[in-house]
Every structure is written in structure tokens, then in C-alpha cells.
Amino acid sequence: MKISIIGLGLIGGSYALALKKRLEGLTICGWDLNKEHVVQALEKGIIDEQCSTLEEAIDRSDWIFVAIPVDAIEKNIAAMMDRLTDEQLVIDFGSTKSTICEVLQGHPKRAQFIAAHPIAGTEYSGPGAAFAELFDDKVMIVCDQEMTEKRFIERFRKQCKMLGMSTSYMSSSDHDVHLAYVSHLSHVISFGLSRTVLEKEESERDILDLAGSGFESTVRLAKSSPEMWTPIFMKNKNAMVEALTSYIEQVTTFKELLSVEDEKGIQEFLKKGREIRKILE
Amino acid sequence: MKISIIGLGLIGGSYALALKKRLEGLTICGWDLNKEHVVQALEKGIIDEQCSTLEEAIDRSDWIFVAIPVDAIEKNIAAMMDRLTDEQLVIDFGSTKSTICEVLQGHPKRAQFIAAHPIAGTEYSGPGAAFAELFDDKVMIVCDQEMTEKRFIERFRKQCKMLGMSTSYMSSSDHDVHLAYVSHLSHVISFGLSRTVLEKEESERDILDLAGSGFESTVRLAKSSPEMWTPIFMKNKNAMVEALTSYIEQVTTFKELLSVEDEKGIQEFLKKGREIRKILE
Secondary structure (H helix, E strand, O other): OOEEEEOOOHHHHHHHHHHHHHOOOOOEEEEOOOHHHHHHHHHOOOOOEEOOOHHHHHHOOOEEEEOOOHHHHHHHHHHHHHOOOOOOEEEEOOOOOHHHHHHOOOOOOHHHEEEEEEOOOOOOOOHHHOOOOOOOOOEEEEEOHHHOOHHHHHHHHHHHHHOOOEEEEEOHHHHHHHHHHHHHHHHHHHHHHHHHHHHHOOOHHHHHHHOOHHHHHHHHHHHOOHHHHHHHHHHOHHHHHHHHHHHHHHHHHHHHHHHOOOHHHHHHHHHHHHHHHHOOO | OOEEEEOOOHHHHHHHHHHHHHOOOOOEEEEOOOHHHHHHHHHOOOOOEEOOOHHHHHHOOOEEEEOOOHHHHHHHHHHHHHOOOOOOEEEEOOOOOHHHHHHOOOOOOHHHEEEEEEOOOOOOOOHHHOOOOOOOOOEEEEEOHHHOOHHHHHHHHHHHHHOOOEEEEEOHHHHHHHHHHHHHHHHHHHHHHHHHHHHHOOOHHHHHHHOOHHHHHHHHHHHOOHHHHHHHHHHOHHHHHHHHHHHHHHHHHHHHHHHOOOHHHHHHHHHHHHHHHHOOO
16 A cells, blocks of 8 residues: 655654554655755654655545645545546545535545544654654544545545544534634733733743742643644634633632632533543543 | 642642652651542652651751642741741742732741742642652742741752752742743643534534644643643732733634735734744754
């Protein structure tokens, strides 16, 4: 089996490394809009061969993984699918799924497409940040699986299992709403905290001295790539506005409780929030 | 030198363990309102002897560390100081400093008191969570140091150095404003995120499946103790309301940019926030 990786960043690069760790003799070719990324990916052994065009990356392989920003996926995915022969499969790893699935609605090759999302990542990006263990024990979400040929879904499930991942199935619209709450919202929160503190503190030294591990944990996601995250927020606008509205209500409620020194109210607020312990270790 | 630890939780317990790791033959006695904590602290070797009363814990030692919730410090600190002989020293480790320093303003033994705050912690609490390395390479803030006898400040600085901590000096009011931004605010943010997601998601299974490491990092502080944090927020009300107002403005600005699909505005928002990378590794 020949594999192409389109987009050689953290996700595409780590997926290639994870595959190579488990499959001996596998040849992976790759393409990236950023030619420096291609050079780095070759040097790091993420890919064995580079493709000079996106089209070449599609034509050369049986399975094509697409791990580029979601707006670029949406823009290019239909033309990519147009090129497929009957046995080829395209799998996208975008962080939002609804608009990508909408673009392919009614496409003659739709059954050769899997809308997937590996729930894994770090605040870093590019092939330099890629590592083979990123997906260990993580979840691969597969959306609208009834639109894909069963044998492809089953083969992909087996590949995920080989990589140590479990597979979870849901509709693309459910995916986007859930991810707005448990992933995308966290990113806005971190960026908002970072901006608040940067605007307040006049000297960097003060922050360095006083910021503990709690701040570092909460603000970590603010190191994420704006180029990657702007399209994610844009493509998941409705769910994000809903999640942000709920979140702003929560923080505003806390501020009001504190303003009137409602000690019992504050303690109840915190106790309810602390129930997350039952769910996350 | 004899040392007493009043409050045998994460901070008091870890400080005792850190001291014992470096000083052979040191005897530490301790007191806690929670008698189970005292038993655990004895079993874990945090303390060597228990004191049956708070008064006994003061009378028996040269240096007395106070690591109980900030409202309890504020309530008891003056009476504790009243008992001191001329060579004794009290050091408090509360997370807010202004109201505690105000209570001791004009106290005849004020020069035998150090208002300190070790910038270290985890989301866990109690003596079971204590560990000797908690303070390694961390910062000890000392507030209003001009109110304390110089020789005590110098001796305490040496002890912190021995424990691998650097010392930073500032006014108690600056401390509280800065900590509102780089510590207390992060906690409200995490509790608010937790509540938002818990209210949205109907089944716990969904959260478990979809929550990645980003969510876990941002929500981590929501596991913190409401009993400890309610008084911190209450004692730092003014700075917290100011910080919360700025923060809510930031998140609301983002929501508005997204609502009108201002792609450039969103990217600028994120780029500014990402500048935290220059400050935190």
C-alpha cells in the first residue's frame, strides 16, 4: 500500500511517523505548500519522497491523508476527489467536519472519503513538532460513516487500532458542537487569558516571577497557531458563538457573586465546577 | 531550631518535607484543625510530633509556619502573634496578603512576622498530596519586608535558598493585584469552563471521548478545593473584579469578531495573545 500525506505539520507528520514505526518497508510520499516543511519532513524521515504537486500526491497513492488547515481542505477537497480511481481512499484530519462534508455532498466519489478527526495535538506546529507517539491511546473520530464504503471504514478502523487508537463514530454536526465545547472553547479561553495578562502587566519580569504552574497550564493553548485556528473558529461559528455565550454567562455569574460578596454562592459555583473530577482523572 | 507547621495540607506538608530532606535531625511539630490530617502527616513523616492545640504549636517552636486558608489566617494571626517571645518568628503562606498585613498593622510584634507566598501548588490538597519537591526552583514572594526585622528576612531568604527557591520582594497590595491576574483569574476560568461543558454535555461518555489534552490542561484547576479558593477570591475581591472585567471584555470581543465573521480581526486577536510565548517557555 502506498500512502500520501498532504500537509506535513504536527498532525500529518506525526501520523506518518506513527505508521512507519509499526509498518516496516512502508514508503510514504508527501506534499506541503510550505517547501521548508517538505525539506524538514524529508530530513526527519517523516516522508521518503516528495511530490512536486498536490495532484501528484493524490495520483501516486492508495490512501491519501489530508492534514492541512480546514479552510484549505474545504476549498480543495472536491477537486482532489475528482481525480480518484475506484480503489483510492481520501481521509481528512480537519478539526471541523460539517462544512467539509457539506462540500462533498452528492460528489460521485463520496464513498471513497472518510471525514476523520484524531483527538490529539499540542500547542506546537510544523514537522519539527511531530512525534510518533502523539496518537498513542487517543481517539479517532469518524463522522457520517454511513456515507463511506463499509470496507474502507473497516480498514481504516484496523489501521487506527494498529496505531493504538480507538475509533468513535458520530455525525459531523454533533462532532462540531461537541468539539466547540471540549476543544475550541478552551483555545479562546487561553488566548483571552493571555491577552488580559499581557495588557495588565507592564514588565515581563513581573509575569515571570509570579506566574505559577496553574497559569501556565491554563494559558498553554495560547501558544497555538493563529493560522490553523482562525479557520477552525470560522468554520464552526454557530456552535462556537453558542459555547462562548454560555461560557461568558458562567464567568459573569461568578463576577456578580463576588461583587456582592456572596460567599455561599461562590462556594456552590466552585463545587459544581469541581465535579469535572468525576469525569477526568 | 524548632519548627512548627500550622496547617498540614499540600503547602504546609510539602514545606515540612522539603525542610526535612535538606536538614538532618530536624524535629517538626504540627497542628491541623482536621485531626485526620494530623494522623496522615505523622504517618507520612511530614511531622514528628503533634501539638494538641494551636497555642502549643506556637509556644514550642522558634519558627512557626502558617499554611491554613486565608480567612483563618486573618482571623487568628493577631492572637497568635500576641503569644510570641522576642526571638520567635511567624511566617504565613497565604495566597492573598493585603488583608492579613492590614490586620497586623501596628501590632507590637509585627517585626517578627513575614508575609510570604510560595508560588507553587497543584490542583490537589491535603497531606496526601504533599511532596518534598513542590518548591524546587520556585519563587517565594515576601511582602512588605520593611515591616519585618532585617535579620529575620535574611534568615528566611537563606532558608528559601537552601530549599532551591529564589526570593522576590514587593508590597502586599502589588502582590494581590498581580496574583489576581496570573493565578486567581486562571482558577475562575477553569471552573467556568468546567461548568459550561458539564451543563452542555448530557452523558459523561461524550466528554471522555472527545476531550483532548488541551481541554484537560485548561480545565485542570477546576479540580482545586472550593474551601481553599472561596476565601482567596473573597479576600482579593477588588483586584479580582477588575481582572474578571478585563477578561470578560476579551472573550466578548472575540465572540463579536466571530459573530460578524471578521477573519482578520480574529487572526489579530490570536496573534496578540500568542505573544505569551515570548515570556513563558
